[in-house]
Amino acid sequence: MTDNPSPKLEQIAVHTITNGIQIITISNIIYLKSDHKKTIISLKNSEEVFASKSIGAFEILLKNNEFLRVHKSYIVNLEHLISINKNLNGHHVLLNNNKIIPISNRKFIILKERLEY
Secondary structure, three states: OOOOOOOOOOEEEEEEOOOOEEEEEHHHEEEEEEEOOEEEEEEOOOOEEEEOOOHHHHHHHOOOOOEEEEEOOEEEEHHHEEEEEEEOOEEEEEEOOOOEEEOOHHHHHHHHHHOOO
16 A cells, blocks of 8 residues: 555635635635634735634645644745744744744744755
């Protein structure tokens, strides 16, 4: 039995908090933010989709794409990463929509490995 990795997703169907379903192209997702047991998905067109799934469910769903959970509340699309910076509050990433996302110390090590830094 071979261990074939799952293919990268092109799109996902998201159940919204209004009980609708929205199809989202993966490359349009900039980051995901936890909002209690729901998730806010921030898109390239500045739209936000309010999903009824937890951020943990999206972490599993997007594991084979260029996404990384950098903080307990955030998953970022590494294709939209501009820089990693440090200030008195710790490390953070700057995304191409000018959003600054905190990185936990533990996730910073994983991010460096993922970027082969």
